[in-house]
Amino acid sequence: MQETTDDPIAALKAILGPSGWVGAGDSAPYATDIMGPGGECLLVARPASTDEVAATVRLCARHGIAIVPQGGNSNVCRMAVPLDGQAAVILSLTRMNRILGIDPASSTATVEAGVLMQTLQEAALAGGRVFAPDWGARGTATVGGAVATNGGGLNVLRYGTTREQVLGLEVVLADGTIWNGLRSLIKDNSGYDLKHLFIGSEGTLGIITRLVFRLHPDQPVTQSMMAVLDDMARLNEFFDMARGIGGEHLVAFELMPGMGVEKALERYPDLRRPLGTRGEWYLLLRFAGLDSVEEPMMRLFEQGFEAGILSDAVLSSSVAQERNLWEIREQMIPYQYFAMPSLKWDVSVPRGRIVEFLDRAGQIVHALRPDAICYAAGHVGDGNIHYTVFVPADSPPAMNDRICTEVDGLIWQMQGSIVAEHGVGAMFAERMRRQKSDVEYAMMRQIKQSLDPDGLMNPGKLLQRN
Ligand SMILES: Cc1cc2nc3c(=O)[nH]c(=O)nc-3n(C[C@H](O)[C@H](O)[C@H](O)COP(=O)(O)OP(=O)(O)OC[C@H]3O[C@@H](n4cnc5c(N)ncnc54)[C@H](O)[C@@H]3O)c2cc1C
Structure with missing residues (x-):
């Protein structure tokens, strides 16, 4: 895995081997998400091992090339494609798709990050166990992506969020160092529990390569x-x-x-x-x-x-x-039913206040735009509702911004969050900034700065670019 050329893209291709990359010209399927095409993709790196991930990251770090980690690209918040203005290498984990072991005695599974959620669900079930994370994108989303977004879904009420299923992680850090935190302990108070930094970090701190998950007894x-x-x-x-x-x-x-x-x-x-x-x-x-x-x-x-x-x-x-x-x-996903511009929230409020939220948000929206359609569906048992407002095509941007600002304000006034489970990505980065206090946002920036000082890991996602 020696770098043999000054051309970083050629060097990456050499590291990854012929089946380990997709050239920029063919990258559209990776560089496009639910919202359309992203920014410039220099190369899709498809490493097959942790060592190849580390070598890719080291080389990119040396050349100041941004990296966008990608699993199944099923996110809905513009998280896993490059953004305009910063060309990047997409690092797809989909070739790292092996289940390394299921340990019935400890009720754990050790897997590579590119395993599909559904694949692990089925493997666990074959052994009488449940891998808890589950949602509509189960056949596309990877377990690495599920952890990087701390996905929620249909089973949170019973088993908790994806975070609660993670016992250990292996992560390639922004300089290419490999951190092996691949433990399967239920209790370990030996200092800061670093895995939690990477869970929900949306690829902005490092690349998750292997994981140990907790499994649950099947309730058949x-x-x-x-x-x-x-x-x-x-x-x-x-x-x-x-x-x-x-x-x-x-x-x-x-x-x-x-x-x-x-x-x-x-x-x-x-x-x-x-x-x-x-x-x-x-x-x-x-x-x-x-x-x-x-x-x-x-x-x-x-x-x-x-x-x-x-x-x-x-x-x-x-x-x-x-x-x-x-x-x-x-099929409660509303975009397929309304051909209108939409404003969206993934709302979390204290569970007992869901109805109050829907009433008050509806009043705000209809006072501003009586012809808007308010659509709500979701995991109300977790205090989480996916809330979408469809506005007529001629609704001026200033009006749409005002609806957004006022509904955001309501959510924050109710001690809620505008990004319950889908995460922040680029789509909510600016609005999430307003959800956080200066103290909290500064701590997040300090963490980013210490783990990714050059800002090359998924820039512009979760945190605003400097
Ligand atoms: C039909 C449908 C239903 C959905 N329902 C839900 C739902 O109920 N609940 C929910 O929470 N989400 C839901 N989602 C959103 C989506 O499936 C999740 O966000 C999922 O966790 C993304 O996984 P992925 O492998 O596709 O990751 P990607 O979309 O590829 O990436 C998501 C983020 O994780 C980062 N990332 C991916 N892999 C890694 C890695 N190995 N290391 C570091 N960073 C990484 C990326 O950089 C990006 O920031 C739904 C999506 C669809 C299309």
Whole structure:
């Protein structure tokens, strides 16, 4: 892996070997994300080992070349492509896709960063274990990306965020040094727990190459209920009921808008309408256990119905029915349904204040733009709602900025966050700055400065460029 030429790109190609890179001319699939093409990509490096990652990073550091780490590029906040004004090497982890071992005795999995989430879920399940992170992009997102974004998803209520699944990490630092923190200890108070710096750091501090995850015992019997939420104001009361009755069996508690359900059923003819009754809001809950969870689920429905919170519900009675319910949930992504400019938030507020947030945000938006469409769906059991406002194409930028500023202000006033689980990327970097106090932002900058003094790791993401 010796550098043999003054041309850094040629040297990188030599380090990586013929199947380890994609040239700039063919880089569009890597350099484009959900928002469209990114900035200039000098080369897509596709290393096959930690040593190759380290050699790539060392060479880039020596030549002052920025690096954009990339997993499955499934992020939704412009995180994993170069930005305009700073050409970069994209470092794709997708060739590092081996499951290195699953240890049933310790209930852990050791994997390379480019393993797909779904691949690890399936491997864990084959051994009677659950790899907890799960969301719609499971077939595209890598475990490295999940950790670098501290992804949330559908199982947070039961198992916590991705952060809580990580026991150890191996990271290539910005100068190419390899930090081996690949431990599988549950307890280790031997100083600062450095892995947490890299979890959720969006590739701005180093490149995660290998990981040790905690696995959980499988709860093989699952059942889901989709219910018409008649009294939205009592959402939290019903959540408490579900927690009380379901206890640890309650795995997921999701809110879906009636408008989204109708659009999904219209657009995807393979989806079956689960309920005769239509509502403005639906809840989708999953219970899981070793044995049947039907009895507590029925009891929950009856209590919710008698209390006047729910007006109708369906309990899945087969795997296919349950899958249908969750496929509807996964089609709650609104961009496919509205061809209008959008403003978006991934809102986190204290769980009991979700309804208040939706009411107040709706009032703010409609006072400014009565014809805007407010769309909300998400993991309300975690106090997290994906909130999108669609505005007519002729809505002036100043008006859209004002809507953004006022809704951001509401979220902060409610002690919330505008970036609950999807992360910051370039899209929210400027707005996130305003969410943080000067003290907190300065600490973040100091961490960045000490681990990446030349600012070459994913510049312009998470933190604003200097
Ligand atoms: C349909 C759909 C549904 C989604 N649902 C959810 C959801 O419910 N919850 C949720 O949290 N997210 C969700 N996402 C967003 C996305 O899937 C997550 O952000 C995911 O964690 C990204 O993983 P990735 O491998 O695609 O990473 P990428 O998109 O490639 O990268 C994401 C960030 O991580 C960095 N990165 C990637 N790999 C590494 C590495 N090995 N080392 C260091 N940095 C790295 C990148 O530089 C970038 O900053 C959804 C996306 C889609 C398309």
